[in-house]
Ligand code: SF4
């Protein structure tokens with residue numbers, strides 16, 4: 001076997017670069033998000049005992065380690081053929097919901113909000129979380145920080161570590177909850193609900209109350225009609241921890257619903273020479289290029305997609321906001337379910353509704369009498385073979401698929417991460433936004449930022465997305481002048 | 496110098512007493528002085544292989560696990576020169592294996608990791624070797640991860656209750672020197688014996704199957720107190 005060394009220090013962050021190509025008239029011909037990065041977890045975990053995967057893969061990312069940890073843990077349940085006790089499932093979901101609250105908080109306040117609260121045309125130096133705090137008030141900034149803090153404490157309490165959790169075991173969880181912890185988490189969960197409601201109010205005031213922003217959300221430049229994917233429970237309500245994968249079409253009709261282990265029958269991956277990213281598409285529809293519509297297998301997997309793919313949310317306040325979301329954005333109800341919303345910038349709103357749902361779900365779970373059960377471990381005795389685990393990562397459906405020999409040593413690992421699902425729609429959104437917003441060579445900073453906004457709503461995480469390690473990374477850098485003349489080409493390993 | 500039939504000696508100026516024939520390290524422990532060690536196990540024949548326990552005896556470097564106390568001995572232990580030497584040894588152990596603490600079940604209970612913390616090792620000064628050593632999972636009771644083995648021989652020097660050797664050296668003298676398991680014997684270990692083998696190993700090279708994370712992270716031996724603090728007074 002070829003020896004592969006990875007320097008863990010230099011590969012920690014995601015890098016993406018947008019390239020925009022103009023034509024003679026100075027209008028956009030093409031725009032891409034380029035990902036010049038590689039991580040290689042799929043390769044270097046081969047040969048390790050499968051039980052290590054929840055702790056190996058949570059290092060893929062410092063933003064959503066909980067998602068990898070959970071997908072890996074669930075893949076081990078399947079691999080070792082053990083059904084976790086219902087107490088374990090609840091504990092895991094509680095942990096996972098705390099993660100959702102904090103992760104969505106970061107995205108909205110630190111990454112998404114600067115565009116809206118300060119405006120896309122504002123001074124780039126101020127368009128950041130500090131600028132947001134300056135505008136909305138220090139008190140709100142404090143709330144954001146407190147929300148992050150208490151949920152990370154919950155993650156630490158339940159998961160063993162504040163950032164990279166360690167508690168996931170095949171068929172179990174390494175730590176039961178004490179009743180003191182329960183009481184504390186209940187108090188914090190209620191604060192999360194308040195925070196979720198407050199954030200939606202803020203969105204109302206700042207974004208929906210501003211016609212300019214509303215127009216931007218509804219504008220064609222930020223609209224794509226694709227398929228939508230999300231995990232649902234038996235009532236077709238969105239669930240982030242467990243369920244079947246449901247895909248609905250641009251017209252809102254269900255295309256398929258399948259258990260996560262059947263993903264290879266429904267999702268295929270396409271490789272493009274200009275990116276390390278793989279582009280998954282729906283096998284049931286087929287690849288028809290980077291295109292909108294029912295005939296294109298491009299699908300999307302974001303907070304917006306999860307709402308679109310579900311019939312509703314299982315908690316009362318979140319459900320109210322779910323309905324309001326569709327009503328406000330002009331969606332009609334057909335056969336009892338709302339038609340999908342295709343406006344990509346509405347993803348920010350959907351994210352806040354998910355935040356509220358997760359917070360309400362925490363209150364439900366923490367009040368469940370079983371939540372402090374000490375029955376959290378299962379001794380695994382089955383011979384492992386193959387396992388698939390899937391959760392909704394904040395950035396989309398995350399699937400871990402492992403194969404092992406009879407001793408539980410990994411022989412094959414496939415990770416389909418949330419961001420990867422959205423590769424094709426991200427590329428499409430960038431191109432469309434660029435086309436709509438750059439005309440006749442007029443390029444202002446505010447406009448460029450709107451192009452960035454087109455991908456930011458997907459909350460892409462590049463460090464997760466590029467971990468295939470064939471040893472030869474196809475890379476092509478082309479530079480065009482305004483006449484479309486190729487000035488320079490740098491290539492490696494391009495067929 | 497003797498007192499009540501015990502040998503008198505000093506460690507860093509502290510008056511200490513030892514039985515005749517007792518090693519410096521065991522005597523130090525009894526006198527509340529921590530001398531860092533890895534290959535040493537009380538009650539098991541010393542190997543003197545890791546050299547972490549290096550002390551200065553009358554100005555000369557000696558391994559505390561193999562050197563018996565002599566009456567009137569002057570021992571230096573907690574001095575910058577030795578701490579630096581010990582830290583360097585810990586660093587060589589880190590670079591010559593694959594010690595990825597974040598994914599290791601032994602994290603928090605690992606003596607190598609705990610020593611690295613105690614010596615405030617941030618990053619090894621030597622280049623990583625990233626050797627390709629492999630895992631032996633072929634026994635029902637334990638995993639043996641050679642990537643983490645520091646060749647301390649603690650497993651080799653201990654035996655099961657009925658006197659059987661489960662672990663032995665292979666490839667002696669060559670590059671490929673490694674600990675091999677008697678897989679059949681290892682499969683027949685009782686749960687207690689397998690757990691004991693796991694505990695005897697100072698690192699995460701021997702792991703009991705099906706028992707991962709019995710003690711959650713955060714509640715482990717060295718999670719809150721540095722190694723040695725249980726001895727020091
Ligand atoms: S397996 Fe553990 S106890 Fe045995 S030699 Fe290696 S490190 Fe020492």
Ligand code: FES
Pocket residue numbers: 531532533534535542543544545546547548549558559560561
């Ligand atoms: S403990 Fe003395 S040489 Fe290892």
